[in-house]
Amino acid sequence: MSMNLPPLVQSFVLHFGEMGSRWGINRTVGQIYALLYVSPGPLCADEIVAALGISRSNVSMGLRELQAWSLVLLKHLPDDRRDFFTTPDDIWLILRTLAEERKKREVDPTLSVLREILMEQPASDIERHAQQRMAEMHNMIERLTTWYDDVKQLDQERLATLLTLGSRVTRLLETTDRIVSLGRKRRPTTKG
Amino acid sequence: MSMNLPPLVQSFVLHFGEMGSRWGINRTVGQIYALLYVSPGPLCADEIVAALGISRSNVSMGLRELQAWSLVLLKHLPDDRRDFFTTPDDIWLILRTLAEERKKREVDPTLSVLREILMEQPASDIERHAQQRMAEMHNMIERLTTWYDDVKQLDQERLATLLTLGSRVTRLLETTDRIVSLGRKRRPTTKG
DNA sequence: CGGTAGTTTCAGAAATTTCTGAAATTACCA
DNA sequence: TGGTAATTTCAGAAATTTCTGAAACTACCG
Structure with a gap:
């Protein structure tokens, strides 16, 4: 057939x-x-x-x-x-769903395995080094997922803004830094 | 073994x-x-x-x-x-490589197939509707990849800034809008 | 009830992917 | 050139995944 x-x-x-x-x-x-x-x-x-x-x-x-x-x-x-x-009509919804599900299946399990292993006591230099590498990986994944969890809340309009702005955002940030003085460079850890 | x-x-x-x-x-x-x-x-x-x-x-x-x-x-x-x-030492480099390769293998081929199909002349209402849906998908993917192509150029420090800031970026954008008046709302397409 | 239209399950068949050992290839050295 | 150590290739074996048809199940109706 x-x-x-x-x-x-x-x-x-x-x-x-x-x-x-x-x-x-x-x-x-x-x-x-x-x-x-x-x-x-x-x-x-x-x-x-x-x-x-x-x-x-x-x-x-x-x-x-x-x-x-x-x-x-x-x-x-x-x-x-x-x-x-x-299928859902809204293509942005589809994208979110896809991202969400992939994260759940492809990222979260690794994150939790890394956490577990990092709790263990290393028994040799080899293991100590391995843990350090795993920690790097863990930290990177965690930063990314935190960013993702944060950004996924945005409504479609703001997401669109963010997308079209792209890397120009950072240039903007530097300007803002000077003008509004949110800067971490100027005043170390004021933490508002 | x-x-x-x-x-x-x-x-x-x-x-x-x-x-x-x-x-x-x-x-x-x-x-x-x-x-x-x-x-x-x-x-x-x-x-x-x-x-x-x-x-x-x-x-x-x-x-x-x-x-x-x-x-x-x-x-x-x-x-x-x-x-x-x-493996390369720098975990951010690893991440970029991974993103780059996945894009090349998992996204680019689809984008080009979509482009090809969208060039065709639809021969029925079914096909016309299908093309419309494909256009939505094409546009979304293109926006995402443009953003990605843009952001991947960033050095590590700026990328870090972007990540830790997360969705707060948009709030910041609104503030900036008011203060620096780069705003698209206030003055339509000044385009600096 | 029994009949019917629809859906799901599941054991095994078919297809695909992964893995191996043996043979072929490459690169270097004297 | 021949010898040796290292690597790659590749045909087929092994493992895994996908797909099917037959049977089981579900829910509605008279």
Whole structure:
């Protein structure tokens, strides 16, 4: 059985399928997501089967995984017993969800393992050195995640500002430093 | 054959091995990286074989992949024919490398596929809608990568400032807006 | 109840990825 | 040139992941 889609949609779906493995999901999961993302309305499982040419059970499992990622939502249409599925409309929301889930799965476990190991007493110079390296890694990850936790709260407008400003922010900071004198350089640790 | 490592290092190495699949690398590649990362000096391939208890050829392939990612460097010690390997010391450099490589492999291809598809002429309402969704995705990714390309130029100190400031940046921006009047709201597109 | 439309589960088949040992290759030295 | 130490390649074995069809389950209806 093979795909049955408008050519332009098919290219997109196939690409997501191929990239799937690089993104840590599998081919069909990638395809299902891509299909739902570009579809004008919710689809039911059998429509996905027909569109992608894969087995019903595979679709069921794929949808299950995508729901676990909160990247696909279950919908019910009136007077229809079937389950329908969509992706959230707001692309920024999608991005946040993705970031959130990846952090949860790919970063948090490492952070907690690092913390555990850093509690241990080193028994040799080798171990002492290893701990030091782990501490560096831990600190970096922690700084990044703190920044992320902080920035993710921003509403879309401010996020947009931040994005368009980019690195010019720091130049601005230096100016502000001089003018408003929030500067850490001028007065060491006033800590307001 | 099994591992032969100080317990504290072993925990770290095993964790990186397990996480490997979530990060899009395989178990042994993760382990090799972890081992080199915490080792006090460069190691040669046979030392890695001994430490991790895997085959020589597997180590060779793993190192090859890590070098392709620029996460592991080849070193030569004086009066020694063997190849030795290390990870870069500077953890911020490691982070940049990682970001750069992931972008290259996980984002850029999608961006270019999206561009291609967006050039096509839609042949139906379905395709028109699909293109619109793809355009949203394309724009978002482009904004993010532009921001990233911009911010990655920053030296470490400024990056640190940016990180510790986090979302407070926007509050600061509003203040600055009022004081220095760089504001986009007050005077539309003065563009300095 | 029994029937039906829909969904999920799961054991094993199929496909893919990872790993190994043996052979080939490279680089250096005398 | 031949000898040796180190490294890489690669075909197939082993392990893992993905996918399927059949069976089980769920919920609604008459």
